[in-house]
Amino acid sequence: MKASRPSLILYSTAFFFTILFDILQYDYLTVCMKSIVIPSVFFYFYSSNNFKIDKTQILIFSLCFIGEVFHLMDVEISTLGSMICFLFVYLLFIKKIITDYEKIKLKRNDILPVIIVILIIIYLLFSVLSLQFDKMEEFHFLYGLYGITLSVLGLICYANYITRGSYVTLLMTLMVTCYIISDIFFIFNEYFSYSLVLILIRDITQILAYFFMAKFFIVSNKKRVKQ
Secondary structure, three states, X not given: OOOOHHHHHHHHHHHHHHHHHHHXXXXXXXXXXXXXXXXXXXXXXXXXXXXXXXXXXXXHHHHHHHHHHHHHHOOOOHHHHHHHHHHHHHHHHHHHHHHHOOOOOOOHHHHHHHHHHHHHHHHHHHHHHHHHHHOOOOOHHHHHHHHHHHHHHHHHHXXXXXXXXXXXXXXXXXXXXXXXXXXXXXXXXXXXXXXXXXXXXXXXXXXXXXXXXXXXXXXXHHHHHHO
């Protein structure tokens, strides 16, 4: 048995029970299962990467776990604390991608797709933030910064995929897409009345984002070693 197999089994089990508890509306158990996802994904990455990890990757996994623990605590600052954790996760990803990859060079055929992506991201940013601002009285700047940071990360990932189109950029794009969808549906759940469909989309995409994140780290590390 591969060293990563048990962690993948644990991840799949946590994934399954998160969806099951969502359907049964056991909110506390759902959050408990989601908090198991991060450690299982971490050990999957760690064992698949020959038990090597750099400081940025440790920090990203740690912040993701702390962000989930804030929801488990269910205190007044849970939402704010979780948001700050993931804000730093997105900032670290931006720094890592810019540092590890060559500067994006747009070809003539790439310009239109990139412009379309920019317009879509800007539209989503303003639409979703307008919903969020209607529901709160403070932290406008922080929510705005969070939305802009995630939008910039999305633009960088999509631009990398459009211009390079490799497996690692595909994983990068799938990861950020899941993060974007998860955050959008988190706000939808705050703004609209209870909907099981919205909750399932939020949790499924969030859990998938962690898996794609681990795969992105594994593939990018192997690619770096070969170079």
